[in-house]
Amino acid sequence: MASIYPFQEIEKKWQEHWDKEGTYRAEDLPAAEKSKKFYGLIEFPYPSGEGLHVGHPRSYIAIDLMTRKKRMEGKDVLYPIGWDAFGLPTENFAIKHKIRPADATAKNVANFTRQIKSLGIGFDWSREINTTDPEYYKWTQWMFLKFYGSYFDAVEGRAKPIDLLAIPQSVAEQGEEATKRFRDEKRMAFKTATKINWCPSCKIGLANEEAIGGVCERCGTTVEQRTKEQWMIRITAYAQRLLDDLVGVDYLEKIKAQQINWIGRSEGAYVDFDVTAGSGLLPDKLAVFTTRPDTLFGATYMVLAPEHEMVARWIEGGLIENVTEVETYKTQARGMSELQRQENKEKTGVALKGLMAINPANNEKIPVWIADYVLAGYGTGAIMAVPAHDERDFEFAQKFGLPIVQVVAAAEGDETRGLPFTSLGVAFNSGILNGLATDEAKAKMIEWLAQNGCGRGAITYKLRDWVFSRQRYWGEPIPLVKCQKCGWVPIPEDQLPVTLPDVEKYEPSDTGESPLAAIRDWVETTCPQCGGSAERETDTMPNWAGSSWYFMRYCDPHNDKAFADPEKLKFWMPVDLYNGGMEHTTLHLLYSRFWYKFMWDLGLVPHECSSEPYAKRRSHALILGEGGIKMSKSKGNVVNPDDVVKEYGADVFRVYQMFIGPFDQDAPWDTHGIEGVKRFLEKIFVSYDSAIEKNYFISPEKTDEDLVVLYNQTVKKVSNDIEGMKFNTAVSALMILSNKAFEKFGTTADFMPKEMSEGFLKIFAPFAPHLSDELWHKLGHTTSIHREPWPQYDPAKCMSATFEMVVQVNGKVRDKMEVSADISEEEAKAIALASEKVQAFLVGKEPQKIVYVKGRLVSISV
RNA sequence: GGGCCCGUGGCGGAAUUGGUAUACGCAACGGACUUAAAAUCCGUCACCGCAAGGUAUGUGGGUUCGACUCCCACCGGGCCCACCA
Numbered sequence: 014m015a016s017i018y019p020f021q022e023i024e025k026k027w028q029e030h031w032d033k034e035g036t037y038r039a040e041d042l043p044a045a046e047k048s049k050k051f052y053g054l055i056e057f058p059y060p061s062g063e064g065l066h067v068g069h070p071r072s073y074i075a076i077d078l079m080t081r082k083k084r085m086e087g088k089d090v091l092y093p094i095g096w097d098a099f100g101l102p103t104e105n106f107a108i109k110h111k112i113r114p115a116d117a118t119a120k121n122v123a124n125f126t127r128q129i130k131s132l133g134i135g136f137d138w139s140r141e142i143n144t145t146d147p148e149y150y151k152w153t154q155w156m157f158l159k160f161y162g163s164y165f166d167a168v169e170g171r172a173k174p175i176d177l178l179a180i181p182q183s184v185a186e187q188g189e190e191a192t193k194r195f196r197d198e199k200r201m202a203f204k205t206a207t208k209i210n211w212c213p214s215c216k217i218g219l220a221n222e223e224a225i226g227g228v229c230e231r232c233g234t235t236v237e238q239r240t241k242e243q244w245m246i247r248i249t250a251y252a253q254r255l256l257d258d259l260v261g262v263d264y265l266e267k268i269k270a271q272q273i274n275w276i277g278r279s280e281g282a283y284v285d286f287d288v289t290a291g292s293g294l295l296p297d298k299l300a301v302f303t304t305r306p307d308t309l310f311g312a313t314y315m316v317l318a319p320e321h322e323m324v325a326r327w328i329e330g331g332l333i334e335n336v337t338e339v340e341t342y343k344t345q346a347r348g349m350s351e352l353q354r355q356e357n358k359e360k361t362g363v364a365l366k367g368l369m370a371i372n373p374a375n376n377e378k379i380p381v382w383i384a385d386y387v388l389a390g391y392g393t394g395a396i397m398a399v400p401a402h403d404e405r406d407f408e409f410a411q412k413f414g415l416p417i418v419q420v421v422a423a424a425e426g427d428e429t430r431g432l433p434f435t436s437l438g439v440a441f442n443s444g445i446l447n448g449l450a451t452d453e454a455k456a457k458m459i460e461w462l463a464q465n466g467c468g469r470g471a472i473t474y475k476l477r478d479w480v481f482s483r484q485r486y487w488g489e490p491i492p493l494v495k496c497q498k499c500g501w502v503p504i505p506e507d508q509l510p511v512t513l514p515d516v517e518k519y520e521p522s523d524t525g526e527s528p529l530a531a532i533r534d535w536v537e538t539t540c541p542q543c544g545g546s547a548e549r550e551t552d553t554m555p556n557w558a559g560s561s562w563y564f565m566r567y568c569d570p571h572n573d574k575a576f577a578d579p580e581k582l583k584f585w586m587p588v589d590l591y592n593g594g595m596e597h598t599t600l601h602l603l604y605s606r607f608w609y610k611f612m613w614d615l616g617l618v619p620h621e622c623s624s625e626p627y628a629k630r631r632s633h634a635l636i637l638g639e640g641g642i643k644m645s646k647s648k649g650n651v652v653n654p655d656d657v658v659k660e661y662g663a664d665v666f667r668v669y670q671m672f673i674g675p676f677d678q679d680a681p682w683d684t685h686g687i688e689g690v691k692r693f694l695e696k697i698f699v700s701y702d703s704a705i706e707k708n709y710f711i712s713p714e715k716t717d718e719d720l721v722v723l724y725n726q727t728v729k730k731v732s733n734d735i736e737g738m739k740f741n742t743a744v745s746a747l748m749i750l751s752n753k754a755f756e757k758f759g760t761t762a763d764f765m766p767k768e769m770s771e772g773f774l775k776i777f778a779p780f781a782p783h784l785s786d787e788l789w790h791k792l793g794h795t796t797s798i799h800r801e802p803w804p805q806y807d808p809a810k811c812m813s814a815t816f817e818m819v820v821q822v823n824g825k826v827r828d829k830m831e832v833s834a835d836i837s838e839e840e841a842k843a844i845a846l847a848s849e850k851v852q853a854f855l856v857g858k859e860p861q862k863i864v865y866v867k868g869r870l871v872s873i874s875v
Numbered sequence: 876g877g878g879c880c881c882g883u884g885g886c887g888g889a890a891u892u893g894g895u896a897u898a899c900g901c902a903a904c905g906g907a908c909u910u911a912a913a914a915u916c917c918g919u920c921a922c923c924g925c926a927a928g929g930u931a932u933g934u935g936g937g938u939u940c941g942a943c944u945c946c947c948a949c950c951g952g953g954c955c956c957a958c959c960a
Contacts (some may be wrong), residue, residue, distance in 0.1 A: 044905075059935095108894095266879080267878090267879055267880075267954085268878065269957070270878065270956095271879095274877095274908085274955080274956060274957095275956085277959065279959075279960085281960080285951055301960080302959095302960070303958090303960060304960065305960080316960090330924095359960085382959095384956045385958085386960095387958080387960075388958075388959065388960090389952045390959085391959045392959075392960065393958095397960085398960085399960090402959090403960065405958050405960075406876085408958090473959085473960095474959095475959055494919085499892095520958055531878080534953080591913080595954080595955085599955090599956095600953095670878070672887090672899085672900070673887075674887060674888065674903095675888080678881090678888095679953090680887070680888095681887075681902070683887065683900095685900095685901050685902065686886095686887065686900065688901080689899090689900045689901060690900080692900095692915095693900085740889075741887090741889085741899085741900095742888095742889070742898090742899080744900090745888095745898070745899035745900075746897055746898095746958090747887075747899095748900075749898080749899065752899090791887080817895080818893080818895095819895045821895085821940080821941070822892085823940080823941090824940065824941050824942095825941095826895055843880085860942055861940085861941085864894095864940050864941080867889095869895080870894060870895070870941090872894080872940050873942060873943085874940045
């Protein structure tokens, strides 16, 4: 009985067949036929050495189902796959095993390919891409040069070629050097000395996004701060558009919230404070950002981040009396990691003795402090402290005995958060804010600041510019050279790609230079501009680069003249449905949206395409280990898809993955659960097999009405559920129909009529493509079921002629009766009241109210 | 601290979006077939009760003819963000 359902044979046969026939191949049509296309996308995997995890296929199978249905509905479906293969794990693996990263990648890709193909997913393999392929990263480099060759026009709010940048007269007059500098400072990609998060273990600079919580995202080591010249991309220029355009896309709400949160817009004002040392006014004002300019009257001290450049300048100028104390605090703060800082929320700080700031609102002198609760990277790195209206300031003021002054007008509606203002100062009423709500008071103050020349309204974002340099080998080389004479010079387009040279050792150096720096004959080159000697940039791009535009390459993956033909982009873009893990909904999503918008601005992506790359974004949840704990090698509860496919076959694996639970909810793997699905598929196979062999299909006229109704309901439910990504209930609906339709087949019932049998197979085909195509052919067809039209249901046949009407008395079910579907309200009520059971509960009382719900129930209250 | 989400059988979960709570699957139990086991098939399966009936969707209130669903409070759990001025 082992081969009751010979899946090995069947699945192999159909996979080969589809491959040969190009069943899942997408066809490039003219842009005018755009309404016919459907572009489904899954996050392309990183081909790790560990192979496919059972979590990966959840996404692939789900989108496979949806695209299969679209295909059957006549859409021209693009469902591609590729490899996001640059990155650290491969490089580290290569270092450890002393092999080339490219070889490790090739091996891993081959393994992933075999695994994914064994699942029968309808990918168009003819469009397979790999970010580490020079033919691919040539375009990643080309796009980087577009960033380099562009600036952001703040007035128009979009990127433009740098040639169009207007050079102010005053700059032009200073000569070529100044002009060049001016231009370089405006570029969308620019190199600058920045504080970077340095992972001492990976020996790599990390973007803020990769160092969340002060630890390296990859290895968990506490990151250090280092200063380094790094390539940056000006994503901040797009902050507002990245925010605004979320309105027009269909993302899960929580994903939108994450994007909004990360961009972190705040409205407020910059306020300039004069600073005095002794009796003299210092030349430079101290600027702060505040979201509550209306509380300016309550600012009783200032706080700067310890690393604020003005502090250094004041120390240098000998203006600070307690230099030693200040220096000690600065050193301490520098040594503290983000993590330690977060763990230790106790406020610390040091007053800068000898300095006072002047509150422009009331000309009062207020002390200036440094404290690590003020972050250097946000706003101006300095704040005006309003302890009466800010909890952190309050805490600090309490600890150091600083005055607390409540602003009366602003306090209204503010409730002051119920803080115990034991040392509450004079209630200061400015007069101008009298009776205003907070928002009005804010606007009023901004106006006042502008009039008095000590501030202006402003909007800030938490979003930082994108640190684009990595000091690593296994990434796209940044395609510029540094010429002694010309400065940074881009590699001409026709010389791209700049390929990675073979290297003896891939270990990064402690100096923080990429391993490429050691390859002198690669580094030493000539300047494309002047022909003089020049050195190549040895930094490589981050992992995010290749994945920021891959969905465009799928539209035209073999093009060697352009990253993609604009006509093909016009046809395929935007992606109709994008699915991936929640772990990529902040960074990758933000970067790729930004990248795309930039390309769109330059017209490299035709304007006929949407200004957003993904029309719809959904995310799947995790597959957990048995018992609901996360799968991990150390716990030894990792389920290998290979083993499952070997034991149960791809179709059982697929159906089980979809049946396991709601798609957006974590679900534990259950070795017993998959058995039930196996029985389900075996039942289908065996029943169809013998029905076909003996031609037991009943004629439509003789078909039981209940079955007709159930069939139509099932087609409807499965159609809707696939669309709504409610795969678990779709599977359940299929099981119900199969139980009813052919569980009793051979004992007490005949098989479904032929047309229904075919319809069932069609709606089942996206779930179990191999089994369905096999049975489809056994039914005598010669073309693939996956190109057949999706079955229609008859809405009139989704309802039976009768229904079970429930009668409630005072909200409790007291009787049920089978009545005609078109029963009138009066009739229904009369029948309900006539029921003996109902009468027993009415105990002779007169009904107060009778409600009839069509097709459902009668509710009587007494 | 902020934001989002979730609490339903022994387990994964369903519930037409305010209308018969517990679909479907797993596990468990009983039976048939078998020398026996597996597989398969037929049944039982929220709780209390012999039954009639009663009680149950984290807890307590509210709205309603009717609440898993809506509102308020509380308890418990999860995820994301977080000294962002």
